[in-house]
Amino acid sequence: MAKPKIAIVNSSSQLATCYSHLDDIARAVKEAIAEAGGVGFEIRTVAPSDFIHSAGGRGGYILSARDLITHDIEAAVEGAQLDGMLTLASCDKTAPGQLMAAARLDLPTIVVGCGYQACGTFGGRPCDIEDVFLGAGHYAQGRIGLDELTGMSENAVAGPGVCAGMGTANSLHIACEALGMALPGSTPVLANSPRMWADVRTAGRRIVELVREDLRPRTLLTREAFENAVTAMLAVSASINSVKHLQAVAEEAQSGIDVYGMYERLADRVPLLAAVRPNGPHSIEEFEAAGGASGVLWQLRELLHTEALTATGRTLGEELAGRQPADPEVIRPGERPFGRRPTIVLVRGSLAPATGIVKLAVDEERPPSFTGPAKVYDSPQDALAGLRAGDAQPGHVLVLRGLGPKGTPGMGMASRPVFALDGAGLTGKVAVVTDGQLSGLVNKGVVVGEVSPEAADGGPLALVRDGDTISIDLTNRRVDLLVPDEELATRIPWTPSVDAERGWLSVYRRTVRPLQEGAVLTPRTLEEGTTNA
CATH class of the missing domain: 3.50.30.80 (IlvD/EDD C-terminal domain-like)
Incomplete structure (x- = not known):
């Protein structure tokens, strides 16, 4: 009873491949929490997937499920009076829903990005979920046949995790790191890779320390942290859904921050440093290998509030030391960007x-x-x-x-x-x-x-x-x-x-x-x- 009691927030579901690996991750997290002297309690939330849950309710269950996640967490964690949370973020509504709950409850929290899916091949060329999206539109207009669309859909996804590319999920995982709510260097990551498993265990140990240090989300979710996150989103040409999701987190934190205004104010100041599919030529795998979120933040450091705290208890500036990108062609320096016009x-x-x-x-x-x-x-x-x-x-x-x-x-x-x-x-x-x-x-x-x-x-x-x-x-x-x-x-x-x-x-x-x-x-x-x- 004296040990820190940690909620392991799991959105596992057999309906969608984005969540299919989370049960194994939850078990590993629970072991790491126990090793660090805490007690982990797995709780479940709704697990929305655009591919699955957009079929009913005219598509209304997609965004609305984000808020269901927040309410699920509140009922389980606040009701049981748990001490902290480690949330398993996968498909694109989980990260914002979990961040919103962390901001609302203000309990020590670490968000763990649980990885992107490996891409497949079809017709002798790479094929990912982006190609299926576009293929569906082409099929609707008779430009391709059903056999081709079916073949693409059956081969595009080669493993669990979120959509490959700079979609909403990978964008929000990067935003979590820029906000200080995910461990530095942990996003994006290939699902079930050795690096993901190492990050998962590190987060499990760190959340127990975070509770003992009483480092709470509203201490991290400052105006400076949101500006860092918006700067990162602009620099990677992130999903436009990041705007409303970050605003929702700010609302739940009762911060009074206008995220929409931040995007407008910072848009012309931030160079475009990464061009990841479908925004550019590079794959999410190449982006991860080049340094991922930390590599982008390192290149942006002169535009960031490096004094902002992170979930490690250290500042962003301290965490960025030594994180220079491995490939400056994939994550470019500010003086040689992909572009200076906002996307x-x-x-x-x-x-x-x-x-x-x-x-x-x-x-x-x-x-x-x-x-x-x-x-x-x-x-x-x-x-x-x-x-x-x-x-x-x-x-x-x-x-x-x-x-x-x-x-x-x-x-x-x-x-x-x-x-x-x-x-x-x-x-x-x-x-x-x-x-x-x-x-x-x-x-x-x-x-x-x-x-x-x-x-x-x-x-x-x-x-x-x-x-x-x-x-x-x-x-x-x-x-x-x-x-x-x-x-x-x-x-x-x-x-x-x-x-x-x-x-x-x-x-x-x-x-x-x-x-x-x-x-x-x-x-x-x-x-x-x-x-x-």
Whole structure:
């Protein structure tokens, strides 16, 4: 009873390969905790996978499961009054959900990135999950056959772990290290590799010391730490999903930090030091071998707050000593970057008064602009049907609405129509504006995602009609609806049909906050006009 009692937060699941190795890791962690003089108690959470859980609820179970993870942890750890947590981060909602719980409970915590999956081959060339994503869009437009898509899907994943490439999972694992919440030098890592197992055991021993030292997350999750994380995300051309997830962690820490504002303020200061697939030529394996997150942070050290504490109890500056990248072509120095123009671009304007996000390609010489008539769809399925019917023509701006946190509810995925546009040969010829979320792996062409306020929350997207002119100016970072105010005043806003009257998605719809507040679940007060649900 006198020993530190540690929660081993495990999202193991047989539904998805990203989680299939976590039970073995949990056992190794428990042994390491015992060796260090603690007692480990394995607890379970929901285990969302985009590939599996997007089938139901119009895709709403994906983002909403992030918050379920946080609540699962709170109920188990706070209810049992455990002393600390070691969380096993795998697929892309686990790391932010676990960080949110750590920030909420403020118990000593270490996040362990449990690795990326090995890539396979198909047709004599490398094939990973990125290729399957795009292949699905090409199949939807008849550009490839079912046999080819099936062959890709059966060979793309050669082991457990998260999607290879700089998708949301690897991005968030790197962010955990930059925040000081993961052990230095531990991300990214190949799942089940000797290095992963060594990091797992080190973390198991360290969490017991962390509890005894009483080093808590809110001591680490400072404004300086968030700036370090945002700087790292910009430097590696991370997933745009990192923006809302880091904002959610800041909200749970009650820090008052505006992560969206950080991305805007730091965007033009941070050089692009890594170009990992699908953003560039290098594989995640090459990035890891070159030094991974620590290598990037070493190259960025003059732009970082190196006095920020890490989970080791030492400062970031102390931990970066001797971590110079092994390959300066994969992780480049600041004076010789892949680019100086940001690839994560926040936009505003009359169509996105709060914010919208664009992911630009690494090799684009200048930010593109696009102006054209709107073609409005109220669901991805309607958009796909319209594409098959030839409704979308070069010059159009596809508007996909009703996919925000409230509208889905749970935030729907808008990537399928984007991939279908690529399959139809319309990338760059047709733009997209949506309040939905986009894949952390693949974004193609001129696509403005996560527009806020969303249509279901009274945003301007609810007023757009077919034929309205939309202007996307990424040089000035604006997206505007070019319709006179007096005309808009006469329109009746579109409203979504409410499918979720009961159950988890109903709870989510009634309590979710806007994206610029991280889409966390904090019930609005009566003063804000929302009754008790």
